[in-house]
Amino acid sequence: MSNTVLKTSRRNFVAHKGRMALSAVAVMLSVAFVCGTLVFTDTMNTTFDKLFAVTGSNVAVSPKAAEDGEEISATGKPDSLPASTVEQVRKVNGVKSAEGGVVSMAVTVVNSKNENMGSTTGAPTIAGNWSDNELKSMKITSGQAPRGPTEVMIDADTAKKHHLKLGDELRTIAVTGDLRANISGIASFTVTNPGAAVVYFDTATAQRGLLGSTDAFTHVNVVAKEGVSDEQLKRDVAAAVGADTYKIQTAKEAADSNRKDVGSFLDIMKYVMLGFAGVAFLVGIFLIFNTFSMLVAQRTREIGLMRAIGADSGQILKSVVFEAFLLGVVGSLLGVGAGVGLAVGLMEIMGQLGMHLSTDDLTVAWTTPALGIFLGVVVTIVSAFVPARRAGKVSPMAALRESGTPGDKKAGRVRAALGLVLTGIGGAALLLSASAEEAVPGSTWLGTGVVLTLIGFIIIGPLLAGVVVRALSGAVLRPFGPVGRLAERNALRNPRRTGATAAALMIGLALVACLSVVGSSMVASATEELDKTVGADYIVQSQNQQQPVVPQAEEALRAAKGLDHVTPYRQVPATVTAPDGSSEKSDLAVTDLTYAQDLRRKMVTGEQTAAFGEGALSVGSIYADKHHVKVGDELKVDFTGGRTATLKVAAITLDEGNIDRGSIYVSTATAAKFLPADQMPRPIMLLASAKDGQSDAAAYTAVKAALADYPQYQVRNQTDYKQALKDQVGQLLNMVYGLLALAIIVAVLGVVNTLALSVVERTREIGLMRAIGLSRRQLRRMIRLESVVIALFGALLGLGLGMGWGVTAQKLLELENLNVLEIPWPTILGVFAASAFVGLFAALVPAFRAGRMNVLNAIASE
Numbered sequence: 001m002s003n004t005v006l007k008t009s010r011r012n013f014v015a016h017k018g019r020m021a022l023s024a025v026a027v028m029l030s031v032a033f034v035c036g037t038l039v040f041t042d043t044m045n046t047t048f049d050k051l052f053a054v055t056g057s058n059v060a061v062s063p064k065a066a067e068d069g070e071e072i073s074a075t076g077k078p079d080s081l082p083a084s085t086v087e088q089v090r091k092v093n094g095v096k097s098a099e100g101g102v103v104s105m106a107v108t109v110v111n112s113k114n115e116n117m118g119s120t121t122g123a124p125t126i127a128g129n130w131s132d133n134e135l136k137s138m139k140i141t142s143g144q145a146p147r148g149p150t151e152v153m154i155d156a157d158t159a160k161k162h163h164l165k166l167g168d169e170l171r172t173i174a175v176t177g178d179l180r181a182n183i184s185g186i187a188s189f190t191v192t193n194p195g196a197a198v199v200y201f202d203t204a205t206a207q208r209g210l211l212g213s214t215d216a217f218t219h220v221n222v223v224a225k226e227g228v229s230d231e232q233l234k235r236d237v238a239a240a241v242g243a244d245t246y247k248i249q250t251a252k253e254a255a256d257s258n259r260k261d262v263g264s265f266l267d268i269m270k271y272v273m274l275g276f277a278g279v280a281f282l283v284g285i286f287l288i289f290n291t292f293s294m295l296v297a298q299r300t301r302e303i304g305l306m307r308a309i310g311a312d313s314g315q316i317l318k319s320v321v322f323e324a325f326l327l328g329v330v331g332s333l334l335g336v337g338a339g340v341g342l343a344v345g346l347m348e349i350m351g352q353l354g355m356h357l358s359t360d361d362l363t364v365a366w367t368t369p370a371l372g373i374f375l376g377v378v379v380t381i382v383s384a385f386v387p388a389r390r391a392g393k394v395s396p397m398a399a400l401r402e403s404g405t406p407g408d409k410k411a412g413r414v415r416a417a418l419g420l421v422l423t424g425i426g427g428a429a430l431l432l433s434a435s436a437e438e439a440v441p442g443s444t445w446l447g448t449g450v451v452l453t454l455i456g457f458i459i460i461g462p463l464l465a466g467v468v469v470r471a472l473s474g475a476v477l478r479p480f481g482p483v484g485r486l487a488e489r490n491a492l493r494n495p496r497r498t499g500a501t502a503a504a505l506m507i508g509l510a511l512v513a514c515l516s517v518v519g520s521s522m523v524a525s526a527t528e529e530l531d532k533t534v535g536a537d538y539i540v541q542s543q544n545q546q547q548p549v550v551p552q553a554e555e556a557l558r559a560a561k562g563l564d565h566v567t568p569y570r571q572v573p574a575t576v577t578a579p580d581g582s583s584e585k586s587d588l589a590v591t592d593l594t595y596a597q598d599l600r601r602k603m604v605t606g607e608q609t610a611a612f613g614e615g616a617l618s619v620g621s622i623y624a625d626k627h628h629v630k631v632g633d634e635l636k637v638d639f640t641g642g643r644t645a646t647l648k649v650a651a652i653t654l655d656e657g658n659i660d661r662g663s664i665y666v667s668t669a670t671a672a673k674f675l676p677a678d679q680m681p682r683p684i685m686l687l688a689s690a691k692d693g694q695s696d697a698a699a700y701t702a703v704k705a706a707l708a709d710y711p712q713y714q715v716r717n718q719t720d721y722k723q724a725l726k727d728q729v730g731q732l733l734n735m736v737y738g739l740l741a742l743a744i745i746v747a748v749l750g751v752v753n754t755l756a757l758s759v760v761e762r763t764r765e766i767g768l769m770r771a772i773g774l775s776r777r778q779l780r781r782m783i784r785l786e787s788v789v790i791a792l793f794g795a796l797l798g799l800g801l802g803m804g805w806g807v808t809a810q811k812l813l814e815l816e817n818l819n820v821l822e823i824p825w826p827t828i829l830g831v832f833a834a835s836a837f838v839g840l841f842a843a844l845v846p847a848f849r850a851g852r853m854n855v856l857n858a859i860a861s862e
Helices: 002-015 018-057 066-067 084-090 132-136 156-161 204-213 230-241 252-298 300-309 313-353 367-390 395-401 409-434 437-458 461-476 482-492 495-533 552-558 608-612 621-627 670-673 695-708 718-761 762-773 777-818 825-842 844-851 854-861
Strands: 060-063 096-101 108-110 125-129 136-144 153-155 170-176 178-188 196-203 219-224 246-250 538-542 563-577 583-591 603-605 616-621 634-639 644-651 665-667 685-690 713-716
Touching: 002 178, 018 132, 018 252, 018 313, 018 367, 018 538, 018 718, 060 132, 060 230, 060 252, 060 583, 084 096, 084 219, 084 230, 084 665, 096 125, 096 132, 096 230, 108 125, 125 204, 132 136, 136 153, 153 156, 153 170, 153 300, 156 178, 156 196, 170 204, 178 204, 204 603, 219 230, 230 246, 246 252, 246 538, 246 718, 252 300, 252 313, 252 367, 252 495, 252 718, 300 313, 313 367, 409 437, 409 461, 409 563, 437 461, 437 495, 437 777, 461 482, 461 777, 482 495, 482 552, 482 777, 495 718, 495 777, 495 825, 538 695, 552 563, 552 685, 552 695, 563 670, 563 695, 608 644, 608 665, 616 621, 621 644, 634 670, 644 665, 644 670, 665 670, 695 713, 713 718, 718 825, 718 844, 762 777, 762 854, 777 825, 777 844, 825 844
Parallel strands: 125 196, 153 178, 583 665, 616 644
Antiparallel strands: 060 219, 060 246, 096 219, 108 170, 136 178, 153 196, 170 178, 538 685, 538 713, 563 583, 563 634, 563 685, 603 644, 616 665, 634 644
């Protein structure tokens, strides 16, 4: 009998392949997103691994200060070591060759039109010297290597992207000055270039132009003699130059360190994308659940007959689970293939943005398809288990009844009670989160509340359907007369099905609403804080907000007409010791007296200007409370790279708001006393204000003109700065919405599948309605209206739930001084309206198929 049941399962699966198709697509999309993410990130890892493997020498010697992992030095000049170190290393036993290298990422390269030649993907611009070590990863494909200060070589990818050719002039802007040179050669990567823009000079020019001296290098590349291991060479070099003096790494250690830095970024990206894949899987569960629920209901008589001829409940359960297994396998196999295609597509997109990834490096580990198939099959079986269990409970007497028997009313009451309890507990958790006084417990309550209210709403969806659908129908369906009332009754005839269908859409839209509220509140809070505190008219920063301002750009700004003052803002690393003996590492805000005009800080004690006096500083109120610091106390400040100072607390700033919260202010003059000039960081920001009476437009034009030769810096007035904040949050939200689109697509498939199966279930009913006068047009309208009201029901639940989450999250963020709650009503209403179009779109095919039914055949169907 067991074999007969399995054969029947296979026949049913094939017979209902059309009804299973959309569920298979949902499984495929979810698996594709998982596999595509894994293949894409694995390929990026492979690309970087190959790059790191070929670029490293057997042993590399670099300054000890380089261990802090900063890509760009705060001074604008890379940390360096004496050129004499190269000769020291050459004399070590086992060394075949040693050459000094120069590399800097604190540069900007522009063409003759003053256009930035750097990457737009966040990859660095790198300038260095052309050496034998570069031949491991590069080859000259046009022209020749640079031979003097007027020649420069550029990588082929950048040359192609910006249409550069031999002879074109490039200007390399560094903290030590500008290097103007003509392109003498173009070099191609022999491995994949992940997107960096690279320029090469001859060694002497690179030393002078990037380090300010021909007596320094940033590192030494050491090649071992044959038979000498990297570990042995490292020990010998360390013995010769001092293990504690420099950072000495083998090729493997350097590659591992680089891989760790890149891997941390890739891991974040991978887990974020997998999180959205998880949302898609969750939405897919409802689609599969609905599919099998309806198939089981439609086959009630068939299952009853199987029970009547001897199949037991366990065999029926196995039969339906086996169908789910087949669905999971088929959908997962398609998903694995689609995932590889998705990864290739992502690589092409990254290539268009400037990060070049070769399909030659496409990496498909065996674990990727294995994980995808495992997840797809497990999720499908779990989704189908409840309908399968319900099928197993069908009695032999069901063979004598009509298909689609009603569900267990007692089970429905238990479900509703459970849903209400979970929703109530979740709501209480959200209230506790909103009233929390500390972030950590508040975040825990928020997470608990989100999960429980989501589960609760899913469970009570059928209960809510009876109330909300009727309310929506009054506004949306009733104007369509009898057809609208029929659509309403169809949506209400099976509240469990309607609730499950709407729940799939609800999940994606709840996340959209929540993030929209949080994002809008963040922008509104930051804008309010800017209005209250920022007094400067203009703010100058690099585009990535990390590259320091070069001296020539600062001088150009100071020379601009119509400015009252220019305030440089630096971050200086130091260790601060409080009177209670506790020490903390901190980045001091080192600036000038005019900063008190540019950024108005509320004070707890003392005057803000007093912090910029000789031998003085100010601390934030949080630090002062934590360490019981008061005005007049003395703090020991150990400047990194300089000397230790004893500075007196002249003021305590109130740590409200998010601009410069917690900053310890020290004047530039005070910091200069304890830091050597070559260790003083360059400003990361310049603040400027126009003279009284000066036209804002004229001053703004003058500032932009003054910095026109330095395209790496953005000049913003307060309006621009607010818009930039809004744009940054908007870009992040758009990226999130794009990822959530996958879950919404799966939800739309769920609506399509539900309607399609519902039409099949109501074949005879539709035939009778057509026989008594319902036209094809009215029938199609009825199905479209049913789809619209289900979509609006899901949207209403999702948006309401998401707004609740967002409001709670904003209340929690008030602990971080994001005090403004802003509901983005245009977005919320726009999404709600768009849900109606989603419903219309989802109903197109089912409505068309229903309209084409033969009336007599439909009436005769069972």
